[in-house]
Amino acid sequence: MAKGPKSIEIRTYQVGFGDCFLLSFIYGDKDNRHVLIDFGTTGLPGRTAKPSVHMPKIANHVLSVCGADGLTAVVATHRHADHINGFGTDGKTGKSGSIIASLKPKLVVQPWTEDPAARKDAKKATTGSPRSRKSFVAGLAAMNDVAGMIARIAKNPPPWMSASLQKELTFLGMDNIANKSAIENLIGMGRRKGAKAVFAHHGSQSGLDKLLPGVKVHVLGPPDLTQTEKIRKQRSRDPDQFWHLISGGSAVSGKNFLSTGFVAGSNGKNPKVPPSARWFRDRLERLNGQQLLEIVRTLDQQMNNTSLILLFEVFGKKLLFPGDAQIENWSYAFEDAPDAKKTQGLLAAVDVYKVGHHGSLNATPKQGLWERFSKRDKGLKTLLSTMPGKHGSSRSHTEVPRSTLLKELETRSALQNTMSLKISDKGDPCHVLRIKAS
Numbered sequence: 001m002a003k004g005p006k007s008i009e010i011r012t013y014q015v016g017f018g019d020c021f022l023l024s025f026i027y028g029d030k031d032n033r034h035v036l037i038d039f040g041t042t043g044l045p046g047r048t049a050k051p052s053v054h055m056p057k058i059a060n061h062v063l064s065v066c067g068a069d070g071l072t073a074v075v076a077t078h079r080h081a082d083h084i085n086g087f088g089t090d091g092k093t094g095k096s097g098s099i100i101a102s103l104k105p106k107l108v109v110q111p112w113t114e115d116p117a118a119r120k121d122a123k124k125a126t127t128g129s130p131r132s133r134k135s136f137v138a139g140l141a142a143m144n145d146v147a148g149m150i151a152r153i154a155k156n157p158p159p160w161m162s163a164s165l166q167k168e169l170t171f172l173g174m175d176n177i178a179n180k181s182a183i184e185n186l187i188g189m190g191r192r193k194g195a196k197a198v199f200a201h202h203g204s205q206s207g208l209d210k211l212l213p214g215v216k217v218h219v220l221g222p223p224d225l226t227q228t229e230k231i232r233k234q235r236s237r238d239p240d241q242f243w244h245l246i247s248g249g250s251a252v253s254g255k256n257f258l259s260t261g262f263v264a265g266s267n268g269k270n271p272k273v274p275p276s277a278r279w280f281r282d283r284l285e286r287l288n289g290q291q292l293l294e295i296v297r298t299l300d301q302q303m304n305n306t307s308l309i310l311l312f313e314v315f316g317k318k319l320l321f322p323g324d325a326q327i328e329n330w331s332y333a334f335e336d337a338p339d340a341k342k343t344q345g346l347l348a349a350v351d352v353y354k355v356g357h358h359g360s361l362n363a364t365p366k367q368g369l370w371e372r373f374s375k376r377d378k379g380l381k382t383l384l385s386t387m388p389g390k391h392g393s394s395r396s397h398t399e400v401p402r403s404t405l406l407k408e409l410e411t412r413s414a415l416q417n418t419m420s421l422k423i424s425d426k427g428d429p430c431h432v433l434r435i436k437a438s
């Protein structure tokens with residue numbers, strides 16, 4: 001068996017606002033191993049592009065690259081639609097998830113918060129105290145429901161709602177709703193005979209090392225609840241009663257609320273709102289725009305902080321894939337964790353950086369991360385998957401991608417940006433970065 005890869009290829013796919021990366025480890029002429037990191041979109045460039053047409057195209061390109069090798073692993077960094085809805089098999093993205101499943105990944109890696117056992121059997125908890133873990137995971141599910149309600153309010157906006165607010169609420173709401181089909185496919189691929197599912201946290205094994213000889217994968221995030229309460233505290237500071245629901249369901253009967261499987265607006269029809277959720281929906285409808293925005297933004301950030309952060313070490317090169325991790329997730333890795341010093345060393349030596357959260361400022365902490373990369377101006381390579389005009393606003397300096405960060409990336413690193421990829425029938429729908437073992 002090959003000792004280590006001779007070269008690697010990284011494909012950055014054009015999925016509009018979303019992420020999709022294919023890492024190919026080339027061991028020999030007939031031994032290539034492929035890892036797909038995320039596959040989702042919440043918006044495509046151009047007026048005519050449709051996810052139901054475009055996403056199968058991307059999946060088929062992945063298929064053509066992997067060929068008979070199949071997929072060694074699939075990584076889903078976190079539950080946001082723009083990272084996982086391509087795994088769906090229900091037709092919304094043209095059943096692109098079925099194409100990926102046909103590549104029979106041997107391993108599916110997700111953050112610990114996605115462990116289905118956490119919802120059913122707290123005793124099987126792999127991390128955290130069963131109680132805190134269960135309520136946290138249930139909280140994430142409740143967030144999906146609330147996001148759906150907010151998206152629905154924005155769909156039939158009250159007269160006072162401005163067009164820009166409606167746009168932002170719709171975008172954030174839709175990104176945070178549950179993607180049942182994609183989640184089921186991810187779980188199903190991990191449960192296939194001969195396959196394995198890993199739900200990882202900071203410092204845990206990803207399962208990738210065994211399948212990729214000569215490659216070491218460090219799981220830098222997310223921390224679990226025994227490691228930090230930070231990802232939890234962020235929301236308990238919020239005075240709104242909503243957060244009581246999230247933190248354990250005392251304000252509303254959380255159990256009834258969750259067990260209904262009610263996701264408002266997900267099918268565009270009039271869903272039956274269960275009585276336990278009705279008062280909550282009514283309450284949401286009475287909030288003003290700013291309050292709705294606060295809630296949905298906090299939901300969005302909370303979910304981003306469940307992102308896996310993976311650092312691949314291969315023939316001395318270090319490749320960093322942090323999903324959409326934001327500061328609370330990052331700061332555990334490089335500040336609070338017992339092995340923070342080691343992580344700082346790894347980050348300083350990064351050769352390839354997948355820009356966090358589509359180039360938003362809160363995902364590339366300047367001092368903790370960007371300024372730590374010692375290869376800035378010295379060959380650092382960066383990969384950015386983004387689409388302007390979807391997220392944030394330049395007026396509040398929150399536009400994605402953030403112009404100041406984009407300028408840094410362009411001037412201090414070799415940047416591959418999906419914004420330069422056209423959606424057309426001709427040519428490959430991706431950038432390719434090739435790195436050889438030296």
Ligand SMILES: [Zn+2]
Pocket residue numbers: 018019080082083324357358
């Ligand atoms: Zn994202």
